[in-house]
Amino acid sequence: MSVLPFPSFLDDIKEKGVRKAVMELIDETVERITAGMNIQDIREALRGDPPSRRPNPRLTPHADAFWMHMRPSYYHQAVTGIYPTFRLGFLSTFTFVIEIITGMFLMIFYTPSPTAAYQNMINIMTNVPLGQFMRDLHRLGAEAMVIVVALHTIRTFATGSYKKPRQFTWFTGMVLLVLTLFLSFTGYLLPWDQLAFWAVTIGTSMAEAAPPEIVGTNLNLLLRGAPDIGAGGLLRFYLLHVFLLPMLTVIFLGVHYYKVVLHGHSLPPRLEEIGQDTAKRVPMDKRVYFIPDVATTEVMWFGMTIFVMVVMVIWFFHAPLETHANPNVTPLHTTAPWYFYWLQGLLKLGDKVLFGLVLPAVLLIAFFVYPYLDVAKSRRYAHRRFQLSLMLSFIFVMLLLSYMGTAKWGVQTAGDQEIVQALAPMEGVGPVRAMPFDAWVNGTYCTSDLDRDHKLQHVQWGATMPRPLLYPDTSREVLCQAVPEGKMRKLMEEFVRLKHKWGKDLPNVVGILTVSDYQHDLKRIDLKVIWNVPELGADGKPLRNPDGSIKIKMVESLYDVDGRQELDANGLPKTFMVPAIQFSGKQVFVHRLSEYQGVGH
């Protein structure tokens, strides 16, 4: 008879005693949660012992549980090592999961509006506990995901795993590669800083080039929400980034992984007869069961990878945040995101439509359909020398194009601008901002001589200086001071080095650095590059003197080179021929609190 008016746990206790009844209850609960494995089964699995009861309880979760049914119950021993998969598929999924988790965290603090987004970034960095950590992790995960997915593609090609029957798996993999690039690219814009704005402006300008014009224009409008990126474009990118693209990725990831499980992981080529696919026919002695072997391996890898990523974001990797997006100012050397460098490199080769759209589109289509075209049966490396050479050449060309896509290749900029940019870049830090505040010593220093006080040679006597004035005022005599030892000296030595590097086309170029107080705890640093103007020939190139030096343009002046004026016999001021002088540069302000050398960059 029941203790209560209905059957209950108390009856069990009455019958078996408290200890036994409770243990049995726990065991049963565990078995329900694991969909088939009780405590004893788990203990055996983790010890590496064979299962003690039949049917094998380690297989029931694969049959009964939702998450586990997606995973194969055993793998071929040959695919569980580092080679041939390098665990790149696992890592791709892993980074995607990291992105979803960190992304949801960041979403809480983000508003997709040009007036709020950048402020949100600063808020995340200054006011949200773990904000910087999560942002760095999200960014690192994004960069890692692009690399890992690309490597995964290369590996699949190298081992010939795209071949029949896995053509469609490759196809969905290509979709995922493209989605990964777009996920990363759409996320690029969201901080709404200069880096984001201009990288995406360059990236989306490709769409505008699509012929005919009506297509390009409307494609651009569709993407940016307006002729230029603004509130509409930001919202569209945001929705793509957090909704449409992740949704598509989840769907295609499902299809991709379904196909992987369906066909099994392809074995290393040498293990199979040519034309055979034995991935699903695993002999008993080659089986490695998911529980416990693969599962523990995966959890170990998960733990190790997350540990490495955490170490990276704490000490080595910080997501950049530049100044607020400004459609009116294009930073010097602005580029697309690094994984589109190759596209920028292509664009430098010529026609925007051909190299920016047609060629990449043809390449992409070729990638998608490649498994359906390459029907040769053998996956062995020795039989695929042509394909492997093709792959290596393609990788080489992509790296080359990527290099060509950087600002280092084929971009004409004036040397004087490069010098100033290298010292104090428009975005980022550079040696000037990295100087500790207290290391600044007020004064005017010139690259012409670091050791002695001396007068600057280039003086535009009586000239009209544009305002606001770039210190020092070179329309009158300028005294350059000897550079004090220490960090100031190091900075000026860098200035001299840059002058030699970039100043080849600037005759008699001198770099001047002026440090002054501008406000409480605020220094004003003026970087000025001053040089003689070369006399240009009809071809626009500088003329040369007989000794090979650049010929300097001479201009009329009411002052001689030493600033003297003279009257002629009629009492009129004399004119002198003096070397023409030109200068450029910029002001940089440095506040004591900024600490550019510290965290945040």
Added chain:
Amino acid sequence: MSIQNKIIVGIASFVGTMLLIGWVIINEPARMEVFTKQWEGRSIERGAELYLNNCYSCHGEDGLGLAGYAPALKNPMLFLDENPGKVANDQLRALRAERDRLVRAVETYQADIVERAELLARLDAAPEGSEERRRIQMRLDEVDTRIRLFDPTTPQKIEALLPRIAEQEAKVEALRAQGWELNREPRLKELNWTGGLEAYLRSTLIAGRPTSGQLWNGNIMQAWGQEAGGPLRPDEIENLVAFIMNYREEALKLTPNDIRQGFKIAGEGTVAADKEVLGAGVDIIALDLSGGDVTAGQQKYTSFGCAACHSAPGGAAYSFAPTAGTYTRVQNVRLRLDQFSGYTAEQYLAESILYPSRYIVPGGEAVQMPANYADQMDLKDLRDIIAYLSTYR
């Protein structure tokens, strides 16, 4: 690797990760504080760049304003809660009022003594039980009470007050000499602004001062915020606010004499009412420009804001038509031009000051120099400045 080793490595990794994240969490408050400071610094830096691009031509490169053009922002009256001149003057007024009250008390006491003697005499004269006698007695009681209540130390108190008043007078005078106006409140108080200084700056930057043209001879503080039709984004406005707020430290050490131009309020004249200004349209050739005072001219060269653009030695550093060599340049170059035949150097300078756009030096800009000096200067001002400029040979 055996399954046990995998488990150990996995657990070690997770524990390591947790420890690291724990360490990050412990350090978060400090990190966020450091970060906040860094962004404050960077905001000021960007504000400085914006100031140099947009604001300096009216408010001065050093933030001290341009006379007759725009007020100083590195200005104690912007940052102080109280105007020391007004505070001291109010204290002086209170001391004087106290002195006056005490003097009146003594005077009343003395009058009461006299009246008492008189009333006593009249009381003796009045018939016993008469209505008149009753009235005199009532008055006498009143006067007696006042005399009884009089503080006999009042004269000493007055004596004690006098040196304090003299001291306070000297203090007020010293503050007045530093340029503190005795009856004006600092900026925010004067405008009855209750929202704090940053909000005031933000609001002014965004919306400008639509009516400021009336105060500044047509020179207007335009709206700078995009919200109000200006060119600057909200974050840029914030950077400028941070930059201007960073003047506090320096501004609080200044006196109104250190700045070129203070604030104006509506209704205030732009020049002293009793000043006979030259007035727009005055004929330069008819003026006697001789006899200026070089020292006064030097001072006026600064107070009228000339030095802010035309650099004087040791003055502001950017130059447009540099002060150095002015007289020689006029004599040797300008006067040789046909349109100035018959001009003296003084007349050329006078025309350049009063009518800056009549002749633009090749390469010069017409728009920058204010064209309202005829409405600000009297003949002596003009003579003094010309005399000062004539020393630059």
